[in-house]
Amino acid sequence: MKFEKDTREKNILQAPRGMRDILPSESVALSKVRDTCREVARIFDYREIVTPIVEDIGVFARTVGDDSDLVQKEMYTFDDRGGEQLALRPENTAGVCRAYIEHGMKSLPQPVRLWYFGSFFRYDRPQAGRYRQLTQFGIEAIGSEDPSLDAEVISLQSKLYKSLGLNDIRLGINSIGTQSSRSNFLLALGGYLRKFEAELSEDSQRRLKTNPMRIIDSKDLTDQEIIKDAPKILDFLSEGDEAHFHRVTRDLDSLGISYDIDHSIVRGLDYYTHTVWEFEPIGASGQSTLGGGGRYDGLIEELGGPSTPGVGFATGIERILINLLDKGIIDQQVIPPDVFFIALGSEGHHTAVKLAMELRDHGISVKAGGGGRSMKSLMRAANNSGAFVAVVIGDEEVTEQSAAIRILRDSADSDRNLKVPQEDLVTAIRDIQSQSVVDA
């Protein structure tokens, strides 16, 4: 393979558009979010599932909706060398359902409760909070049509945001019923909107043909005026659909989870039925949706499996991080070592590597400093490392089999210099650590 000459000589190689590096200063925050996701999943007794990042293109084309934007223009697709048509996953509900079918999870106790955390890909124009490679945490509860499962999934999502410290969050919820309720509604909606066709925005005139439901959440002001008096889907729900929705909201009431019934939430993907919802920060604009979900009772059948209901959500980790950092709930910082080792001379070096390893064997993190740098320079490095103590091993310490300890982030009146026998070093460090906890 040949590269363009100017690419090599002038242009700096950089991450692909819309994809980014997460550097150590941010990865600590990312880890915290990931740990919280894992913990919330655990307390609801959901199990982790890891599916391939690449799927057969049919997994998405058949379920997400052939003419949805996600499939039409946002999916990364390619043919592999064997001629298989594959796609980088743009979302995971379809993939998890594929796995559910493939592994016969129908024979497990139902519902099967699963969670995932991973990367997804959408070829879209990047902007704030929107990336071509994005990270999502998601939940799928498959195999029960019980409305209380919808509420459970919503409450899990709500708990996640609370655990992360995101409090000013709004939950909007709606029902789009089942297929038959929806087709009645679409008929009525189409009839109403056609009366105003000429007044609708350009985008909405197009949507009228492709996906009239999307006009409902148009941001165009004229559209919104027209929509105000449009038929509401909740009025078209069958008795059964309405009962389902009512039981979901009843559960939410019992759980003390506040929500707004929001007629404009219709969700973009074809597979949704019944309950649909979105969480977003209060007062946010633009790409603000933190996560959304819904029920998808026909999806598994659509994929060729047995008729099986399901419900789930996905939430965007980047959007969570943006909110957490904006509000100062977590800050960017790296984790400092416990101890910084300063080795002077070759004898000092040999002793230091041995002692450092001994500390590490006891779970104490150690950063090694040395490499022929001056004492001053090493002490500076020790201080900048954020370590709590520096341990100095020079000729003198080698001879007396001792270790000099310098407390860097000291409490008021403690002795900042001390010397201990090398065999007592672990204990001495432990003492200093526990004292600092007491002091704090």
Place this chain on the structure above:
RNA sequence: GUGGGUGUGGCCUAAUGGUUAAGGCUCCAGGUUGUGGUCCCGGCGAUUGAGGGUUCGAAUCCCUUCACCCACCCCA
């Protein structure tokens, strides 16, 4: 995909057609020979995103391109 904005060393900023692109932070190193943090001093590091054009002369003006930001479409 559509419309608008921005692009100066790793980071932040100055220089709004004229001498070797200035400063702060970071980093590295010294302040008399084994003790950091404050302070002082020194050093590394940019042909101004890239390519082309106008001009005696371009970071400054024009074109192209790339990236980022904002809004739309859509979505997390």
